[in-house]
Amino acid sequence: MDLLYAHHSHFDLYGNFISGFCGGLTVGEWRDLPRLLADFRAGRYPLLIEVLVHRGPYGLLQLARDHHNYQPLAGGYAGKCSLCADVRRHLVSTRDFAELRPRGFYENF
Numbered sequence: 001m002d003l004l005y006a007h008h009s010h011f012d013l014y015g016n017f018i019s020g021f022c023g024g025l026t027v028g029e030w031r032d033l034p035r036l037l038a039d040f041r042a043g044r045y046p047l048l049i050e051v052l053v054h055r056g057p058y059g060l061l062q063l064a065r066d067h068h069n070y071q072p073l074a075g076g077y078a079g080k081c082s083l084c085a086d087v088r089r090h091l092v093s094t095r096d097f098a099e100l101r102p103r104g105f106y107e108n109f
Helices: 030-041 047-067 080-092 103-107
Strands: 009-011 016-019
Touching (some): 016 030, 047 080
């Protein structure tokens, strides 16, 4: 749940509300902040946020491997953040997840 309760947040010029936990992963659009907050209070999250909240980066790996042809790195990962970032870098190419914004984050990864 730490994912949802950052001590600070970012609002970028593209309209993304990015909690302080990591770049390239928006929890929604700041223009819809009242609805977004109501959804979060009710436990309604975008799919990737849902997976990360309940199953962590390994859950994200499973989703990407099972449904989006992700191949884990043979050499492994430096840690959970490295795993999560690499999986998201792969998933952004599917264009299936609005949470993976801004896209420029991944283009310059």
